[in-house]
Every structure is written in structure tokens, then in C-alpha cells.
Amino acid sequence: MSLFHLIIQEMQHRKLNFLLGLLSVVVAVACLIAALTLLQADEIQTELILEKKSEEVKQAGAQLEDAMRKITKGLGFNILILPADEDLSEFHLTGIVEKSMPEENVKKLAESKIVTVNHLLPMVAKKVTWPEKDCEVILTGTRGEVPQLHRALKKPLQQQVPEGTMVLGYQIQKKLGLKSGDEVKLMGKPFKVTLTYPERGNADDSTVWINLKQAQELLGMQNLVNAILALECNCATEDRVAEIRKDVGEILPGTQIIERGPPALARAEARNKAHATAVASLEQEKANRIQLIERHADFAAVLVPLVVLGCGAWIGFLSLENVRRRATEIGILRAIGLRSSQVFGIFIIKAVLIGLIGALLGYFLGYGIGVAWGKLPEAIHPQEVLFSGRWLLLSLVFAPLLASLASWIPALMAARQDPATILQEG
Amino acid sequence: MLLELKAITKSFKSGSHRVQAVDGISLSVDAGEFVAIQGPSGCGKSTLLLIVGGLLRPDAGQVLIEDTDPYVLSNDKRARFRSTHLGFVFQQFHLVPYLSVLDNVLAPALATRLPESRRRAEDLIEKFGLEQRLQHTPAELSTGEKQRVALARALFHSPKILLADEPTGNLDAENSEIVLNVLSEFAGNGGCVLMVSHDDQAVQSAQRVLGIDAGRLLPRSEKEALINS
Known part of the structure; x- marks a missing residue:
């Protein structure tokens, strides 16, 4: 018999409380990871678009030069009529x-x-x-x-x-x-x-x-x-x-007639102008994409903390409810000799476990959403490029930390409960 | 002397006035003694038991268990002291609802690591005729079975003193007899039992019966008058 065994048994017994807590962590982590994955997908997509556009500009320039050569060959030319x-x-x-x-x-x-x-x-x-x-x-x-x-x-x-x-x-x-x-x-x-x-x-x-x-x-x-x-x-x-x-x-x-302004010059000017237009369009596209990424980042910067805070508060509320429901159990455990630190540990370890499981599920849910909504071409294997071991690790560290922080006050309340009062009432 | 109470008093605030729950009780109990304290509801029986159990600090007076006052110990040391010296049995059983019979009996091992603890728990469960219920949860047990599990849990760590608060209050005659026999046996083996009850039948098993009213232990004549009334 160990505290861990007791915690697992309690989680199995009060499934709804456990599942609601788990859901909170999953939502918070999934929201964060989906936002990060989508932003990463945005950046990759921007690189791909700009790369493609750049290639198109090169090809269009070459085609335009060729077309200009053919067109100007058949078109008119300039003359100067002199005294x-x-x-x-x-x-x-x-x-x-x-x-x-x-x-x-x-x-x-x-x-x-x-x-x-x-x-x-x-x-x-x-x-x-x-x-x-x-x-x-x-x-x-x-x-x-x-x-x-x-x-x-x-x-x-x-x-x-x-x-x-x-x-x-x-x-x-x-x-x-x-x-x-x-x-x-x-x-x-x-x-x-x-x-x-x-x-x-x-x-x-x-x-x-x-x-x-x-x-x-x-x-x-x-x-x-x-x-x-x-x-x-x-x-x-x-x-x-x-x-x-x-x-x-x-x-x-x-009057004397001479030809002026060789066609090659006109071609070069036309090509330069076309090139400048293409470069400007490329820059515009880049600016638009950066603006889009910034808009997404701004949205995520507001949404993610709100969701994380909301979920944290929800976990805190669930822990408090859990403490309230388990008052008699805490009283008897204290009566048979459990120290207050052990009672505190029961609630914190449970929060850590919920955080760990929630982080794992939340990461893969958020990653799945990022892959599905990121709309990256299959050719670049979005599942591989968007997977981040670092974010998974950070989720596994911070979700249990946040869950235990959210449960901290309820756990303290449980540890400080007076067993005599509870047993007298029970 | 295994247990000694010296002029214990305890009062509670109830609205605008104070209620004297325990009023200067002194008592000595030797090892091997089964003492019952009898009195009506609200007379301070349970409060006295919690004070003896190191769970409720008295306003005045001293509790000595094997010459140690548990209230001079820190909270954690007092918890440890409880886990080595005291066993509790309650009218409401207070079993952990999600643990099996075996785990409930093993629960005191969370506080004290005992060698061969699982073996001891199984022996106790067998002794109380619950070997077929090893993996059942309290919700699957009858009230008599629940109280037997609670007894097994109380005896698991071989306490010096067994504190029983209306242990037969919810039981039929057959189960009450089983419980009282266990308490007598525990005392017979050198333990000390302090039981509070208002049940005449239950207190018959005790070697010494004390009356309590309004937080005070009654003299023998007053006690008999109280019982007769």
C-alpha cells in the first residue's frame, strides 16, 4: 500500500472529477500547442510561397525578355528627323x-x-x-x-x-x-x-x-x-x-533621318521594369504574409493565456470540490497517523499525474490540429516538420507544474483540515 | 499506567455562549482493561475520545499515554504517535470508499511501514471472516462486515489503546457480539480499550463502566440512577 496506489484508486473511483481535470489540462495544452504549431506552419508556408514566387519571378523575367525580343523585333522603331x-x-x-x-x-x-x-x-x-x-x-x-x-x-x-x-x-x-x-x-x-x-x-x-x-x-x-x-x-x-x-x-x-534608341535599350528597360514590378510584388507578398503571421500571433497571445488561466481556475475549482468531498476520508487518514504533508502530497501528486497525462494527450491533440489546419503540402511531410520534441518536453514539464500550482491552495486546505472537527461531524 | 487523564476540560463556542463539553475529567486505565463510558447523546463522550486520541487539544488538563503527553509533540510527531499507539473504531466505520477491504486494512501502513504488512492484513481479514471479500469495496459490504473491516484496520498496527466510539451503534445483535468479543479479546491480550456508548448491552462487556453527563464523570450512585432512568 502506497500513497500512489491510493491516488490511482481514488482517480478510478471519482472518474468524473479526474476526467474533468484531465480535460482542462488537455484543452489548455492543446490550445497552446495548436497555436504554436499553426504559427510554425504559417512560417513554413510563407517560406514556401516566397520561394515559389521568387522562382516564378525568375521564370517570368526570362519569358518576358524572350517575348520582348520577339515583339520588339516586329514592332516599330524610333527615328530622329534633323535639319x-x-x-x-x-x-x-x-x-x-x-x-x-x-x-x-x-x-x-x-x-x-x-x-x-x-x-x-x-x-x-x-x-x-x-x-x-x-x-x-x-x-x-x-x-x-x-x-x-x-x-x-x-x-x-x-x-x-x-x-x-x-x-x-x-x-x-x-x-x-x-x-x-x-x-x-x-x-x-x-x-x-x-x-x-x-x-x-x-x-x-x-x-x-x-x-x-x-x-x-x-x-x-x-x-x-x-x-x-x-x-x-x-x-x-x-x-x-x-x-x-x-x-x-x-x-x-x-531633312536628314537617323534611327534613335536601339531596340535593345527598350527591351532592357522593359525587362528592368518587369523585374522591378515582380520584386515589388514579391515584397508585397512577404509583407502580407508577415502581417498574417503577426495577426495570428497576436490572436494566440490573447487566446492562449486566457484559456490557460481559465483551465487553471477550473482545475483549482475541481481540486477544491475534491477536497470538500473527501473531508471524512482526510479525517480518518489523519486519525490513523498520516502526516499533513502526506495529505498535501495526495492532492499535489494527483494534480501532477493529471498534468502529465493531460500534457501528453493535449500535445498530440494540438499537434494534430496544427497539422490538419496548417495546410502544408504533403510533399514536405508536415507530420515530421511540425513535430517538436522540445514543445512536448516543455508541455510535460509545465502542465504538471501549472496543475499542481492550481491545486496548491486546495491541497493546503486539505492538509490543514482539523480531523477532530470532521470526525465529530461525520 | 497505560492511559491517564488529568482534569481534562474542553469547551466549544456555540453562538454567543460556550458549551462545556468536557469538565475536569480525570481517569486512569491500565493495560488489559476494557473501560466503557456511558452517557446520553451530546454529553461529551465523543469529545473525550478525540482528546484521548490526540486529535483534539484540551483547554486544560493533561493526557498521558505511557507517560507521554501527545499534545507536547509537534503535529507530525503526534500523527506518528497515533499510528503507533492508538487504534480507532467509529460508529460510521469511516472506511475509505474507493479502497478494497485489503487496502482499507492496510491504510495505517501509509503512516508506518510495517514488516510483512500485507500478510498481517490478510491474517486479520481471515480472522474476521472476510477472506472472500478481500477485493470488495465498502459499498459492496454489509454494515456488520464494514465494522469488522474497521476493527481489522484499527488492530492492524497492534496499537496499545483501542478507542471505540459507539462501535455497535449501527449493528445487529450478532455483529455487535462479534465486535464486543474482539474488543474484550484485545483487552485480554494486554491492550487497553476505551469505548464510549449509550448502549446498555454494549457496556455489559466492559470490565469498568463509567457514567458521563454534561462533560463530567458521574459517581457510581449517580451513574446507576442515570442508567435506570
Whole structure:
């Protein structure tokens, strides 16, 4: 006969009390373990999603590059229409058009029935010193696209720069420390910076774009333009530049035509933009997942302590009820010589046993819930990756500890009961 | 002297006034004596028994068992003292409901490790004719069987003194006789029995019968008047 035997016999006798106590521990441990397992499943799922997304971005980038190569091969190209007297070799060396031609040329071209050129953009461009900033820039004036009258209206490829506004290339904005919304003066005229471009790695980085009319005034080139840019030109023949030269030459005799902006550059820009979009989407997904995990963690941080406290209180109540029901038994055990520490031990050992059994059952219940609701793909063997020996061990340590803490006061009350009072009443 | 009570008093608070349950009782009992204390309900019999059993500290006076006052001992030492010197039998039996007959008899072994304890328990159970009920729980026993189990439990650790509180109160004549024979036999073997009862038949088995009323032991003439009334 031992105390342990007595405790086991009592647990078998008062099954309901034992089962209710056990249920409390199982619920508390299962709740905690399910929360932890689900959070772990969330993290694993996030890693998997991000890994998959990253792979998709890589593949999509490669596909996009290939598609762009094929598409741009068949699509239009950009040309620059230059004044008849422009020295092309000088232009190729400096990138600046020295000569000019009447702005009227744009109108002529727009009113013609030419089909090989599209999206006409008249422009002036000169290398000047920005006096207020003491800085050399390429000042470019542009008025946006000139509509071609015999065509259906097309969506413009490039927006015009409104009067009083300014767009800056990368090096200029970096050098002068300017940003969108800043107000500056250029050659005495006020401008508001509306846009700054990212680095392009060409002359655009050192360019300041303003409205064409204002640029003509500042540069003393009223009704003159340096060049007409035509975007997305189409040609049926292989020698596309020659074909366009022929067509444009009939309308603007003597003007010179060169191709501008090789397709490779456009492809690279498109690819970079697609890549940047994909990376942004990847980051967004990551942020969303982190937010989801944090929401789950916050919910668990509230729910789990509440459940554990509730179950602890319930175990305490059950222990108290158990002590009350066993008052006569405690009295007789004390009368036959059991020490108060032994009576205390009877209740604490029982709580520890309930805690141990409850922890074991609760762990596997919580783990099962975590595996079922974690929705991890079978391929990664969720049963294995979500099983944690450490949590099982911690459950086996802390559940008996909490159960015995919850039973501490009832056990003390039992140990301090006066056997004489009980036996007199009994 | 095995048991000696010196001017024991004990009172309880009942509402606004105090009730004198035991009022200056002195008594000496030798080894081999079977003493019965007889009196009406509420006269202080059970209180006196709990005081002798080291379970209820008296307000004044001294209890000496083999010259040891159990109330000078610490709680744990007093518990140990009870487990080696005293055996209890109650009217309500007070068996542990979920333990078998064997485990109930073995229960005092929780307090004191006795050699061959299981063998001794089985011998006692056989002596009380309960060998067929070894694994039965109290709920499966008759009242007479329950009291026999309680007796076996009280005798299990060979106490010096057996304290019996109305041990035949719930029993029929046949079982009462069995219980009283066991108490007489225990006294005959050198033990000391202190039994409180209001049952005339039960006290006939005792060698000495004392009357008690209002917490005081009565002189012989008063006792006889009390019994006759």
C-alpha cells in the first residue's frame, strides 16, 4: 500500500472529477500547442510561397525578355528627323543638334498622309549653363505629340511637359539635390519640378525637360525646332530607314533621318521594369504574409493565456470540490497517523499525474490540429516538420507544474483540515 | 499506567455562549482493561475520545499515554504517535470508499511501514471472516462486515489503546457480539480499550463502566440512577 496506489484508486473511483481535470489540462495544452504549431506552419508556408514566387519571378523575367525580343523585333522603331544642314558626324559625337529648322515642318508632316512615321515630337535641345545653379545641362523643350490629322487619334506614348514645370534627369536631380515639388528658377523663369527620372545611363541623365514654347523663348529659337522625334515607326521592307527617308524626303526635302534608341535599350528597360514590378510584388507578398503571421500571433497571445488561466481556475475549482468531498476520508487518514504533508502530497501528486497525462494527450491533440489546419503540402511531410520534441518536453514539464500550482491552495486546505472537527461531524 | 487523564476540560463556542463539553475529567486505565463510558447523546463522550486520541487539544488538563503527553509533540510527531499507539473504531466505520477491504486494512501502513504488512492484513481479514471479500469495496459490504473491516484496520498496527466510539451503534445483535468479543479479546491480550456508548448491552462487556453527563464523570450512585432512568 502506497500513497500512489491510493491516488490511482481514488482517480478510478471519482472518474468524473479526474476526467474533468484531465480535460482542462488537455484543452489548455492543446490550445497552446495548436497555436504554436499553426504559427510554425504559417512560417513554413510563407517560406514556401516566397520561394515559389521568387522562382516564378525568375521564370517570368526570362519569358518576358524572350517575348520582348520577339515583339520588339516586329514592332516599330524610333527615328530622329534633323535639319538639312546638321553635321551628322558632330551630332553622333556630341549628341547635341546644332542646327534648327522651322517648327512648321512638324505641321507639314502631321498633315501629310505618311504612314511610316508615328507619334511626332518636335523638340529643341541645347547644352546650356543653368545660371542659377552654375551647372551645365542639356535643356530640352518638348511640346508633346502632334496629332496626325489623317489618322485615328492614338494614345500618346509620351506626355508633354506643361508650362512652368520641369522634369529632371538623374544626374541633375542628384547633383542639385532636387526632388518633385521643389520650385526653382531657370534663366530667371520660375519652374516647379514635377518629375525626376531614375538613372538611364545616357545623355538623358544630364537633361532638363521643359515646355517647348518656354524653351524656344529661353534659347531665342521662337518657331524653330532642332529635331522631330518620331516614335514607333513601321516599315514593311528590310531597309526601313531608307524607306522612311524616302517618304519624309518627299514632304520635307533635305531633312536628314537617323534611327534613335536601339531596340535593345527598350527591351532592357522593359525587362528592368518587369523585374522591378515582380520584386515589388514579391515584397508585397512577404509583407502580407508577415502581417498574417503577426495577426495570428497576436490572436494566440490573447487566446492562449486566457484559456490557460481559465483551465487553471477550473482545475483549482475541481481540486477544491475534491477536497470538500473527501473531508471524512482526510479525517480518518489523519486519525490513523498520516502526516499533513502526506495529505498535501495526495492532492499535489494527483494534480501532477493529471498534468502529465493531460500534457501528453493535449500535445498530440494540438499537434494534430496544427497539422490538419496548417495546410502544408504533403510533399514536405508536415507530420515530421511540425513535430517538436522540445514543445512536448516543455508541455510535460509545465502542465504538471501549472496543475499542481492550481491545486496548491486546495491541497493546503486539505492538509490543514482539523480531523477532530470532521470526525465529530461525520 | 497505560492511559491517564488529568482534569481534562474542553469547551466549544456555540453562538454567543460556550458549551462545556468536557469538565475536569480525570481517569486512569491500565493495560488489559476494557473501560466503557456511558452517557446520553451530546454529553461529551465523543469529545473525550478525540482528546484521548490526540486529535483534539484540551483547554486544560493533561493526557498521558505511557507517560507521554501527545499534545507536547509537534503535529507530525503526534500523527506518528497515533499510528503507533492508538487504534480507532467509529460508529460510521469511516472506511475509505474507493479502497478494497485489503487496502482499507492496510491504510495505517501509509503512516508506518510495517514488516510483512500485507500478510498481517490478510491474517486479520481471515480472522474476521472476510477472506472472500478481500477485493470488495465498502459499498459492496454489509454494515456488520464494514465494522469488522474497521476493527481489522484499527488492530492492524497492534496499537496499545483501542478507542471505540459507539462501535455497535449501527449493528445487529450478532455483529455487535462479534465486535464486543474482539474488543474484550484485545483487552485480554494486554491492550487497553476505551469505548464510549449509550448502549446498555454494549457496556455489559466492559470490565469498568463509567457514567458521563454534561462533560463530567458521574459517581457510581449517580451513574446507576442515570442508567435506570
